[in-house]
Amino acid sequence: MSVDRALVRSIAELARLSISPQHEEAAAIELAAVLDLFEALSAAPVDALQPLSHPGDPELRLRDDVAVAGDQRNAFEVLAPAMSGGYYLVPKVIE
Amino acid sequence: MSAELFTLSAQLSALSRGEISSRALTEITLERAAASQPLHNALITTLGESARSEADACDARRAQGPVGTLSGVPYAHKDLFCTAGVLTTCGSKMLSNFVPPYSAAVHESLQEAGGVLIGKANMDEFAMGSSNEHSHFGPVKNPWDLTRVPGGSSGGSAALVAARVVAFATGSDTGGSVRQPAAFCGVTGFKPTYGRVSRHGMIAYASSLDQAGVIATTVEDCARILSVVSGFDPRDSTSSNVAAIAIEPALTRSLKGLRIGRPRQWFGAGIEDGVGTAVEDALAEYVRQGATIVDIDLPASAWSIPAYYVIAPAEASSNLARFDGVRYGHRCENPRDLNDLYRRSRAEGFGHEVQRRILIGTYALSAGYYDAYYRRAQQVRRLIAEDFARAFTKVDVLAGPTSPTVAFKLGEKLADPLALYLADVNTVGVNLAGLPGVSVPCGFSNGLPVGLQLVAATWREDLLITAGHGYQQVTEWHRATPPERDHV
Numbered sequence A: 001m002s003v004d005r006a007l008v009r010s011i012a013e014l015a016r017l018s019i020s021p022q023h024e025e026a027a028a029i030e031l032a033a034v035l036d037l038f039e040a041l042s043a044a045p046v047d048a049l050q051p052l053s054h055p056g057d058p059e060l061r062l063r064d065d066v067a068v069a070g071d072q073r074n075a076f077e078v079l080a081p082a083m084s085g086g087y088y089l090v091p092k093v094i095e
Numbered sequence B: 001m002s003a004e005l006f007t008l009s010a011q012l013s014a015l016s017r018g019e020i021s022s023r024a025l026t027e028i029t030l031e032r033a034a035a036s037q038p039l040h041n042a043l044i045t046t047l048g049e050s051a052r053s054e055a056d057a058c059d060a061r062r063a064q065g066p067v068g069t070l071s072g073v074p075y076a077h078k079d080l081f082c083t084a085g086v087l088t089t090c091g092s093k094m095l096s097n098f099v100p101p102y103s104a105a106v107h108e109s110l111q112e113a114g115g116v117l118i119g120k121a122n123m124d125e126f127a128m129g130s131s132n133e134h135s136h137f138g139p140v141k142n143p144w145d146l147t148r149v150p151g152g153s154s155g156g157s158a159a160l161v162a163a164r165v166v167a168f169a170t171g172s173d174t175g176g177s178v179r180q181p182a183a184f185c186g187v188t189g190f191k192p193t194y195g196r197v198s199r200h201g202m203i204a205y206a207s208s209l210d211q212a213g214v215i216a217t218t219v220e221d222c223a224r225i226l227s228v229v230s231g232f233d234p235r236d237s238t239s240s241n242v243a244a245i246a247i248e249p250a251l252t253r254s255l256k257g258l259r260i261g262r263p264r265q266w267f268g269a270g271i272e273d274g275v276g277t278a279v280e281d282a283l284a285e286y287v288r289q290g291a292t293i294v295d296i297d298l299p300a301s302a303w304s305i306p307a308y309y310v311i312a313p314a315e316a317s318s319n320l321a322r323f324d325g326v327r328y329g330h331r332c333e334n335p336r337d338l339n340d341l342y343r344r345s346r347a348e349g350f351g352h353e354v355q356r357r358i359l360i361g362t363y364a365l366s367a368g369y370y371d372a373y374y375r376r377a378q379q380v381r382r383l384i385a386e387d388f389a390r391a392f393t394k395v396d397v398l399a400g401p402t403s404p405t406v407a408f409k410l411g412e413k414l415a416d417p418l419a420l421y422l423a424d425v426n427t428v429g430v431n432l433a434g435l436p437g438v439s440v441p442c443g444f445s446n447g448l449p450v451g452l453q454l455v456a457a458t459w460r461e462d463l464l465i466t467a468g469h470g471y472q473q474v475t476e477w478h479r480a481t482p483p484e485r486d487h488v
Helices: A005-014 A021-043 A073-079 B008-016 B022-040 B048-064 B105-112 B155-162 B179-185 B219-229 B247-252 B273-288 B299-322 B338-349 B352-365 B371-391 B417-422 B428-433 B461-474
Strands: B043-046 B074-078 B116-121 B168-172 B188-191 B212-216 B259-263 B292-296 B397-401 B437-445 B448-456
Touching: A005 A021, A005 B352, A021 B299, A021 B352, A021 B371, A021 B417, B008 B022, B008 B219, B022 B043, B022 B048, B022 B074, B022 B116, B022 B155, B043 B155, B048 B116, B074 B105, B074 B155, B105 B116, B105 B219, B116 B155, B155 B168, B155 B179, B155 B212, B168 B219, B179 B188, B179 B212, B179 B437, B179 B448, B188 B219, B188 B461, B212 B219, B219 B247, B219 B437, B219 B461, B247 B461, B259 B273, B273 B292, B273 B397, B273 B437, B273 B448, B273 B461, B299 B352, B299 B371, B299 B417, B299 B428, B352 B371, B371 B428, B397 B461, B437 B461, B448 B461
Parallel strands: B074 B116, B074 B168, B259 B292, B259 B397
Antiparallel strands: B043 B116, B168 B212, B188 B212, B188 B437, B397 B448, B437 B448
């Protein structure tokens, strides 16, 4: 399958990854090779099969609607790159 | 120090008889870790001070009375198990400053049993890789040949056990990441059934495939560790409440009458001659011990590689979306705006292979392609699981090469990611179906270890213990140690 640089840019935008223009061509070649590998799946006789999302089709449990973890703000704040007054800081969003 | 002491059974025996203290054993372990590090680069973090203090506490408890099942035994974690207060990097620059505020369930269990954590093992970044060359902290070298890879992604764990630094180390297996490095390093790697061991606190790669495992020198040792870390955990929504593995009967059962399936597809084109010979010799040994060999067909395994490399990157692209430079992890300098913060933090924080898999997964999940790739891969996944289920109506376990080749040269496959993906041909199907598997040393090819992969039906780890332990009772391959270099 052919993959061009515009498609790489579009996927990278969806993935929130910055790719430099000089790496776009290599990424396109790599992606095309992997997508060629995926083409083999079209030959599998699976049209009547239900997708298997987890081994053994487990029934996902629901927990009781009870809070178990207490306030851990201080522990989480230590990990953040930038905090102020209990808020995560990011670049200005609204001009 | 005899290599024989570097089994869990020997260490537990020596500790319980008072022949060695946990502190002395920990000092030996730390000395060997220090000597190994410049050669193998198998540890990202070494925990000298806290290990000594844990060991002293174990010795004090032992002096008072009964102790935990692993009391005083040093071990290492693959660096994706969260350890409260201890750096947990997942092999990534993204998490090179991450000190988790909580511990993984696996860590809690091992600490409760009295294990002494001596360090966090190197690994492929976010467990994506089969060679341990994709680590922000540099590649791990195979103790059998320092010019070769140890396998991955649990390459640091396998190298530490092979070099007899620790008797056991934890790993995780999403597509073969415990079994393949165990095979490459000549040690035993056990991946339990999906849902057997809690994934709570194990940094996620592909959640429907990830499973914690253990690397040790023998199947018996792996079984003893699994009995400690297995069990239901409400914090993991896919943890299963099933009966514990009946280890003692499994260790004493005979190989006589064991039905072993030989999947034709596991012995296909691309298998190295020496690997094929070693595995066939292992099957012949099973026959001598009274087992029977049955040819098995797994036709859907032809699609296991493409199905895996759709599903795993798709889940990874979703799981790794949380690394955005806002709440924790790497943040780029001077972001222009929020989008620039996300894009540059992720581009700087993730290595090349992780970025490649995020792009693949994002594409496979994107509008217009979801049905053609992700949904279809999940349908193929069912086909593969049904293949295995049919096989286990005829045989107790399946056996074949863990990997088609022995450990390859560092750098040999870096330029060709597809070649690396294709080498996972015998391991990924086991994860897609959620089955338990073990790799045991079964010989050498060109002086490098070969692994025999044994696979059983869901929840039948007991059959793997019987088959693997029985084989290790009549062979010596698991006792072979790599050459001691310098002071290691």
